[in-house]
Amino acid sequence: MTAIKRIKDQPGGVWAESRGNLVASEFSQSGRAIYIQPYLEEVMKRISADLEEQGFPVGQNDLFRIASGFRTQEEQDELWQRALDKYGDPDIADDFVARVSAHQTGAVIDINLGFPIKSEHIGQIRATDAYTAWEDLAYNKYKMAPYDVEPWHWECGDACKENIEEILQGESESSQEFDWNKRGEKTPVENTRRRATKQRGTAGSAVLLGAAVLLSGAGALLWMHKRGMLKRKRR
Numbered sequence: 001m002t003a004i005k006r007i008k009d010q011p012g013g014v015w016a017e018s019r020g021n022l023v024a025s026e027f028s029q030s031g032r033a034i035y036i037q038p039y040l041e042e043v044m045k046r047i048s049a050d051l052e053e054q055g056f057p058v059g060q061n062d063l064f065r066i067a068s069g070f071r072t073q074e075e076q077d078e079l080w081q082r083a084l085d086k087y088g089d090p091d092i093a094d095d096f097v098a099r100v101s102a103h104q105t106g107a108v109i110d111i112n113l114g115f116p117i118k119s120e121h122i123g124q125i126r127a128t129d130a131y132t133a134w135e136d137l138a139y140n141k142y143k144m145a146p147y148d149v150e151p152w153h154w155e156c157g158d159a160c161k162e163n164i165e166e167i168l169q170g171e172s173e174s175s176q177e178f179d180w181n182k183r184g185e186k187t188p189v190e191n192t193r194r195r196a197t198k199q200r201g202t203a204g205s206a207v208l209l210g211a212a213v214l215l216s217g218a219g220a221l222l223w224m225h226k227r228g229m230l231k232r233k234r235r
C-alpha cells in the first residue's frame with residue numbers, strides 16, 4: 001500500500017480544529033454516544049452503505065460500529081495513568097498509551113470488525129472478510145490512514161477529508177469550497193461535553209470503558225514490547 005499519512009505525521013493537520021463541531025455518530029456501538037468530526041461521519045455513512053450493498057450485516061452485534069472516537073485530554077490522561085498504575089514505570093506506560101492521542105482530534109475511530117478490540121485478536125481480525133472489505137473501502141476509496149499495529153484504528157486525516165469534500169462538491173455541483181461549519185443540522189457539542197465530563201469526573205463510564213478497551217491488550221503488547229516488536233507508541 002502506498003502511504004496515506006497518519007494524523008501525527010501531518011504538521012498542523014487537523015489538530016487545531018479538534019474540539020469544535022463534533023457530532024454524535026449514528027454509527028456508535030450500541031448504547032453509546034461517540035463523537036466524531038462531521039466529515040468522518042459522512043465517510044462512515046458511505047462506507048456503511050457500501051458494506052450493506054456487499055451483503056454484510058452492518059450493525060449486527062455492533063459489526064462496523066465505532067467503539068471509540070473523540071477523547072478529551074482528561075480521558076487520555078486517565079488511560080495513561082491506568083497504564084502507569086499497572087506497570088509502575090512512566091517509560092513503559094508511554095509504550096502502551098500515548099500521552100496525546102490522535103483520538104483527541106475527533107477524526108479517528110476504533111472500528112468493531114467482529115472480534116474484541118484486543119491485541120490477541122489482531123490475527124483473527126485481519127483474517128476476516130469484514131476486515132478485507134473495510135480496508136478496501138476505508139483505505140482505497142475513502143483515503144483513511146490505517147495503523148499497522150492496531151487493525152481497528154483508522155484515521156481521517158487530510159487526504160480523507162479532502163476526498164470526501166471533493167465527493168460532496170461533485171454531488172452538489174457547487175463551485176464553493178465545502179464548509180462543514182455551515183451545515184445547519186450539526187450542533188457543536190463542546191460545551192455540553194465539557195459539562196458532562198465535569199459532572200461524571202474521572203470515574204465516568206466512558207473513561208472506564210475506553211481504559212478497559214486499551215489496557216485489555218496490554219499483556220500481549222508487553223510481550224511484543226519485550227521482543228522489540230513495537231516500533232511505535234500506541235495511539
Ligand SMILES: [Zn+2]
Nearest residue numbers: 109110153235
Ligand atoms: Zn484508536
